[in-house]
Amino acid sequence: LAKTTQPISMDSYEGQEVNITCSHNNIATNDYITWYQQFPSQGPRFIIQGYKTKVTNEVASLFIPADRKSSTLSLPRVSLSDTAVYYCLVAQLNRDDKIIFGKGTRLHILP
C-alpha cells in the first residue's frame, strides 16, 4: 500500500478555493487515488476518486499529474460546513481490499 503525505492542517476562509495536495511517490500502476471527508464523530464519506488527469464531480475536483506521484483535491468556494478532516488514500481497491488511512488534513474554514 502506497504511503501518502498530506499537510497536517490548513486554514481558509469562506468563499475561497481550497487545494489540498497529497504526495504518493510510491504509487503503483494499478493504484487509484481516493479522497474521503470526515466530520467529527462521524464515519468517513467518499468525496472523489481518480486514476489520472482531472476528475470533477458536484463537490470537488481532483487533479493528478502525469507521473501520478501527487494529487490535489480542490474544493471550490468553501463554506463553514467544509470544516473537516480530509484523507487521501492510494490503493488498488479491488473489491474487499482493506483501506489504510494516513493522518489526513484537518481543514478549518473561518468566517
Added chain:
Amino acid sequence: GAVVSQHPSRVICKSGTSVKIECRSLDFQATTMFWYRQFPKQSLMLMATSNEGSKATYEQGVEKDKFLINHASLTLSTLTVTSAHPEDSSFYICSADEEDRGPYNEQFFGPGTRLTVL
C-alpha cells in the same frame, strides 16, 4: 449510495463488562466488512477484516480474543469488546464494500459507535 448503519451509536459501560456493536449493510450485501478504531484527534486505525462465514483477519497488535468479530450473514457483522477497560474507550467505525459496484471503487462507512468505559 449504499448505506451502512451501526448500533448503538453511543454506549457507556462499566469496566470489566462486554459490549457488542452491530454493523449492518442496509441495502446491499457485503461479504467483507472492516472494523476501525479512532482515538480523539487521530486517524482511523484498521482493526480487522470481517469475512462472512469465516474467521476475521486481525491487524498486527489487535487482540483477537479481546475484540471478537462475527460475520454471520451478508448484511451483519458484530464487534464485541470483551472485558472492556477505560483504554478501550474510542470511536469504533465499520465499513463495507458493495457487491455490485457503481462507477467508483469505494467503501461505505457506518456512522460510528462511541464507546466510553468507566
